[in-house]
Amino acid sequence: MNDDEISVVYLTMQDLISNRINENIDLYNYNITGANGFTHKIVDYNATTKTATIRMMATGGQDLNNKEINLSISSFLTGSNKFGKFDANVNLAEVSSDVNTIHLNMLQIPGGGGDNFDNLKEKRIVDILKPDETNIKLPNISFAYISNIGFIDDKLHVQVKWTKKETEKANIDDHGTFxxxxxxxxxxxxxxxxxxxxxxxxxxxxxxxxxxxxVNKQMVSCYSLVAENFATNSNYIEGNWQVSFSVKAVNSSKKVDCDINIDGIKIKSVCLSPLGITLFIEGKKADDTDIEVTVPSIKNRNQNFSKFFDSNHNNQHIIKCVPIEPFDIENIDVIYVNGFPVNLFNELILSSVEVIGLLFKLTLEILTGKVI
Incomplete structure (x- = not known):
């Protein structure tokens, strides 16, 4: 199914002959034709049938409306061990600016990311820390350590060595950030x-x-170095699995203007569809601000939403918050954004049959002078 921002696909994977699928399955190489910005999450695992249910999401939902698409998977990981946020136990005030460096050709690397990545690529040759000058262990992490840390050109550099990525039995997707x-x-x-x-x-x-x-050396003492999203895996499985199907658009949505200000973030309108809640924002981007959306319980089931993306579209910031599974929006008259109520009861985008019914009712009222 798709709405104006995203497409959502639910798939199940079942191991018929062995035990290669478990509750920690993590898709590695996969693709949805015509879509981009993929992400996925396991939402259910049945140990009896060895079946995992996975939710896949992609941006550009409106471009896939009623199109036949192909979903393909060529590899996945299992046996993942994931770690939440934890303090790296590094005293940043003691980090030195007197460090050894080496040159790195930005045209000869597999990748990277972040706000300054494109600027570094334009430089082509950049200085990085000389590897393995230190060995700072990370709490409870055996597959990586801080191999150097220091300041280069008034910027803090933290270097990590992944101990199993270039071994004979490499851990393909060991990762983490700070x-x-x-x-x-x-x-x-x-x-x-x-x-x-x-x-x-x-x-x-x-x-x-x-x-x-x-951040420079004078500023850094105000901060703590925190590790986040560190994960390792034990099994990398390759194959060729695929299926084709048609993507259907949601049949209704509710959209309403509002005026909510959260720490300078101005939410001007909200849209509710079976696939989630979209916030349309003016002003600063919401990267560093916690925004929580909730709806009243539906059939005694609370809906938990997580942020799928925060993007800039047509000079307007858009935040998309999604639930674990699509839900019926017909009886939802209000949602809450950080506790602020947004009334939706008169904002349902109606089907053509419902519009004809309302016009018929209005015509009778005009002809008879009675309110029906």
Whole structure:
């Protein structure tokens, strides 16, 4: 199913001959034709039938309306061990600016991300920390450690070595990131993936990650270095699974204007569809602000929403919050945004049959002078 922002697909995967699928299954290489911005989450696992139910989501939902698409999966991971946020136990006030560096060719790396990544690519050659100058262990993490940390050009660099990514039995998707967190602000890094040859020079590979924060030595003591989303896996399984089907649009939605201000974030309208709640925002982007949407319980079931994306579209910020499964919006007359009520009772976008019914009722009222 799709609405104006996203497409949602639910699929089940069942192992008929072995025990290769469990509650930690994580799709690795997969594709939905015509869609982009994929993400997925396991929403149910039946241990008796060895069946996992997975929700897949993609942006650009309106472009897939009534189209025949193909979903393909060529590999997945199981045996994942995931870690939430935890303090990296690094005293940032003691981090030095006197560090050894090496050159990295940005055209010879597998990838990276973050707000400053494109600027680094334009430079082509950048300085990074010399690998393995330190060995700072991360709490409860055995598959990675901080291999160097320091300031380069007034920016904090934190380098991680992934100990099993370039071994004979490589852990394909070991990953994680860092944040700088203070009482008032969270700073996200730009990250670079790279490898190191036997002589200590950079090469193509993913055995190391370098996280670069736009914060200098004078500012950094106000922050804590926090690790987030670290995960490792034990099984990498390849195959060729695919299915084709047609994507159907949602048949109704509720949209209403509003005026909610949350720490400078101005929510001007809200749209509710069976696939989730969309917030249309003016002003600053909502990256660092917690925004929680809720609806009254439906048949004694609470709906929990998570943020799928926060993007800029036609000079307007859009936040899409999604539930675990599609839900019936017909009897939902109000939603809450950080506790602020938004009334939707008169904003249902009606079907053509309902519109004809209302026009017929209005005509009778006019002809008879009676209210029906």
């Amino acid at each position: 944040l700088l967190i203070s009482d008032k602000k969270t700073i996200y890094p730009t990250n670079i993936e790279f490898g190191i040859d036997e002589d200590g020079n950079s090469k193509y590979g993913n055995g190391y990650s370098e996280y670069i924060f736009d």
